[in-house]
Amino acid sequence: MSYAATHDQHDDHHGAPKGFFQRWCMSTNHKDIGTLYLIFALTMFFIGGSFAMLIRAELFKPGLQLMQPYFFNQLTTMHALVMIFGAIMPAFVGLGNWMIPLMVGAPDMALPRMNNLSFWILPFAFVLLLSTLFLPGGGPAGGWTMYPPLSLQSDSLAYVVFAVHLMGISSIMGAINIIATILNMRAPGMDLLKMPVFVWSWLITAFLLIAVMPVLAGAVTMLLTDKYFGTNFFNPGGGGDPVLYQHIFWFFGHPEVYIMILPAFGIISEIVPTFARKPIFGYKAMVFAIACIAFLSFIVWAHHMFAVGLPLGAEIFFMYATMLISVPTGVKVFNWVATMWGGSMTFETPMLFAIAFIILFTIGGFSGLMLALVPADFQYHDTYFVVAHFHYVLVTGALFAIIAAAYYWMPKWTGNMYNEFWGKVHFWNSVIWVNVLFFPQHFLGLAGMPRRIPDYNVAFANFNMISSIGGFLFGASQLIFLGVLIHCAFFSKKKATDRVWEGAKGLEWTVPSPAPHHTFEMPPVIHDDELAHGHVND
């Protein structure tokens, strides 16, 4: 390549390129890459969801109906890995990709080629991970946490470890890109404390990702060397300790939990003010609350390990540190409610999902507070109560926020309005069946039903059957979502306006719908009145 040839290398096409490979595999466009992330996440959501359907089918009745226990264990492990690393995280990165440059007035992400690499690693990583299901010996079956010594018994370990390495590389590069975009690419006048809360939430999330994904890489590398190269990190006979793995894993794992919820907080903080037609209550408090939660996430990891035999002092420290998190989280919930207070509210589908998020995520938060109590946790640990807890925060929390975001921003992405009637049908089906699915699991757990088992005592039969029915119908409801998305993208006749929502504020609503292939090629002039948080006093 000569210097002359590179001289005019800017991405100066006015529209999207024509060739399929050119457009999607060589992209440096944040919107196209964001779309790829979102489509990938949706695909993984249905693959992980089909695992969940099989799990609930097996648990429909006591006794073994459909599968061998070992395959059941593979399903629970894969369901978690696919949903966490394949669905929720890429969906947030996709939303960040699409919206952060639009929200801060940047032409694209700071490092567009690395952005493309971050995405394209993922499909390959998941091919590697999912292929283990078809290998002799099957996929990983020791749970997504991969605790040794159990995880070391599986032949698929090397595949899983390398898949996790790839996902980690992807996440770290994605996070670096997001930080560089937010800190370096903002349009003049977009001060840090004028940024939308969604951008703030992603800035802090990206920091968490860079801080903890390498720790996970280290932990799984130790698993790899313990299994294949004869090290003794987790072998007490050689001076190691399997609990060491749990410490390292959860030092990653707890911030990871917030990686999956902080962007959701950001989304809800965008949607609620739009449909309440009021600025968010306590903008600065919302930002500081996110930062507080992120800080606390580094000093609470051992609350996942209360029953493993920690020294008493450690149990007490981690119990109190964990309960502290409810303070900034409480601030957030209070401020969302206060934002709605006295607002001129309308209840379009994104708002319905956002309100459901606030209520149901809070339920998940309360059950988390119960789990934080050491003496009580000895009863709850590894029961269905834990399953109910984290599905309330991840399904009705993270996933509902992603669905809300999809409805909220789809008109901006596609230029078409989604069908409000079917959106509401999707909402009511989702919100009813998700509670039928997960609420009984609280009682199952309190009554002592352990998690990760294919068979159970007949005493648990009724609630499991109710839960499974809820599960099947919740799963089926998501097909409505798929239908609404496809209709909106390709068939909807109703064009979206630029502002889309009457109460919407922020730079992303000043560009046309659908957002052109290139936006803000010149830094926009920012008028504080256009911003949701243009005049921050509180």
Added chain:
Amino acid sequence: MGQQHDAYFVPAKSYWPFVAAVVMFTTVFGAAHWLNAEPGDAGFGKTVLTVGVIGVLGMFFGWFRSVINESLAGDYNHQVDTSFRMGMMWFIFSEVMFFGAFFGALFYIRMFSVPWLGGHGHGALTHQFLWSDYAASWGMNGGNGPEHVGGTFSTVPAWGLPLLNTLILLTSSVTVTIAHHALRAGHRGKILLFLGLTVLLGATFLYFQAHEYMEAYKELNLTLHSGVYGSTFFLLTGFHGLHVTLGTIMLAVIWLRVLKGHFNKEHHFGFEAVAWYWHFVDVVWLGLFMFVYIL
């Protein structure tokens, strides 16, 4: 369009990211297959791994070449430069956290798991029922655990080669800084001399490290299998050595680029990024020298 890019720059489409994803996948797929191969039957894993590694090297060459060409063509403005700097800083931070996991493991093992196995504090019952004759200590008298995994071994004395290596790396940090100052002053001969010295010091470090490993395996019986002492020793020093190798290669590339006149007083992000990286591996070594060799 030309004028607008004075404010913002978006790079052209490139197939390198996609190629990178493919070759990374090839590498790890081959590696995983190889690790799982039946004894005596290497299968195709090794071949796939080799193809993948060659692909990764080719990808780095090609991707960096196109970036260097764009940089020389003057496409990158101040904002792009800042993005690159932020990218490198946060990348180094992620590396710090990666080493943090292994240092954390070392501290946990030395402060908790080994003493507990010896019956201290929390581990009284484990000690009594499983290994009541194990006296907890680190180093050659118990660092390989109650079952003496890997057999009796000796540790590498801190005040021999490791001390020399410490001095070598510290000196190399000084030489790279002198080269940086020379770059900012525009003295190309001085840059080449001191950057070349840095590369040589890095290579010398690696030579001594390899020598130390051979001595450990042949004479001290300190191997990867020497219980958790061997595990932490070799993984920590090994990952560090890998980073020194990368750093040395990067410094050598930068030396060639200086020779070709790629940098000037204002634009030398490539040089600075590698210098930061070099200081980072230096600092990690100081941690290793302290906690792995001395204490």
